[in-house]
Each structure stands twice: as C-alpha cells, then as structure tokens.
Amino acid sequence: MKEKNxxxxxxxxxxxxxxxxxxYKKFRISLKDKYNIExxxxxxxxxxxxxxxxxxxxxxxxxxxxxxxxxxxxxTKKWNIDTNLVFNVMKKIIHSTFDKVVxxxxxxDYKMMVDYLVEQNRFKKVIVPNLKFASSLYKNNNNLDHxxxxxxxxxxxxLIYEK
Numbered sequence: 001m002k003e004k005n006x007x008x009x010x011x012x013x014x015x016x017x018x019x020x021x022x023x024y025k026k027f028r029i030s031l032k033d034k035y036n037i038e039x040x041x042x043x044x045x046x047x048x049x050x051x052x053x054x055x056x057x058x059x060x061x062x063x064x065x066x067x068x069x070x071x072x073x074x075x076t077k078k079w080n081i082d083t084n085l086v087f088n089v090m091k092k093i094i095h096s097t098f099d100k101v102v103x104x105x106x107x108x109d110y111k112m113m114v115d116y117l118v119e120q121n122r123f124k125k126v127i128v129p130n131l132k133f134a135s136s137l138y139k140n141n142n143n144l145d146h147x148x149x150x151x152x153x154x155x156x157x158x159l160i161y162e163k
Contacts, residue, residue: 003036003099005124006092008085009062010105011044017106017129018152021161024060030159035102035124041065041088043081082109089113093122100124104152106134118148127152 014022031037042062044054057064065088067081089101090113101117103110106128117123128134131151152159 003124004038004097005036005100005102006096006098007031007035007037007040007102007104008089009040009042010081010085010103010107010110011042012081013105013107014129014152017133019130020156023159023161024057024062026159028060028062030155031102036099037102038098039063041085043067043085043088045081082107086110086113089117093117102127104129106130123148125150129153
C-alpha cells in the first residue's frame with residue numbers, strides 16, 4: 001500500500017534562502033509524485049498586499065496556514081511560523097491518519113521535532129531550500145542520516161519558474 005504523507009512548508013525559510021523563482025505548481029506536483037504528499041501545508045505570514053501570492057499558492061494546491069503578526073511587535077520579520085508549524089505537525093500526528101512528514105526548511109528550530117519523528121518512524125524528508133544556508137547542526141547530526149535530506153537547489157532545473 002502506498003504511503004500517505006503530509007508536507008509542512010516554512011515560507012520564511014523557503015522565501016529567504018531560495019535565490020531563484022520557484023514554480024509552485026511544479027513543486028507541488030513534485031511533492032506528490034516523489035513523496036506521496038496528499039496534503040501540503042504552507043505556513044505563511046499574512047499581508048493584505050500579498051493576495052496575488054496566496055491565490056497562486058492555492059491554485060497550486062497548497063493549503064495555506066496564515067500566521068498573523070502581533071500588532072505591537074516591533075520586528076518586521078517575525079511571524080511565529082516555527083512554533084505554529086511544529087504545533088500543527090504534532091496535532092495532525094495525534095489526530096490524523098497519514099504516514100510521514102516532509103518538512104521544507106533548513107531551520108534549526110525544527111531539530112527536536114525532526115529527531116522525534118525519526119525515532120517514531122514518522123519522518124520522510126527534510127527539503128532544504130539551499131543547503132549552503134541550512135543549519136550546520138542539521139548537516140552534522142549523527143541521528144539524521146543524509147538519506148533524509150534533499151537540497152531544493154539540485155532540483156532548480158525542473159522547478160524554476162519561467163515567464
């Protein structure tokens with residue numbers, strides 16, 4: 001029987017570390033074909049002026065999970081995506097009937113969750129937007145075999161957005 005997996009994508013990591021334009025439809029199809037991704041959750045901050053992007057992502061079959069920024073927060077960058085993503089992964093593991101997690105991020109903040117999912121045999125892959133910027137702690141982790149890593153930069157030719 002074919003695995004039924006979910007992907008969880010950290011928008012900030014993907015956007016900040018990818019130095020080329022991603023074709024979202026091709027990326028979503030690649031996730032489905034390569035990793036049996038049934039649902040792909042895209043964690044993203046909400047800005048009214050970015051509606052065009054949200055429409056594009058929805059047309060590419062991503063489930064958008066908006067993170068609202070606190071009004072009194074001084075930082076212009078922090079959306080609490082990491083915390084919300086981890087919480088959603090763990091909640092879905094408890095309440096869902098899917099097999100494994102694919103994480104799109106190279107952020108160290110997910111390390112504890114990834115280690116736990118590996119121990120539980122519920123982890124499939126970590127897709128790093130750009131291995132050059134990924135946490136060195138991921139790259140040097142003895143618990144995580146390199147079979148768990150995919151560098152999205154290596155798929156650039158297949159997934160680049162061409163106008």
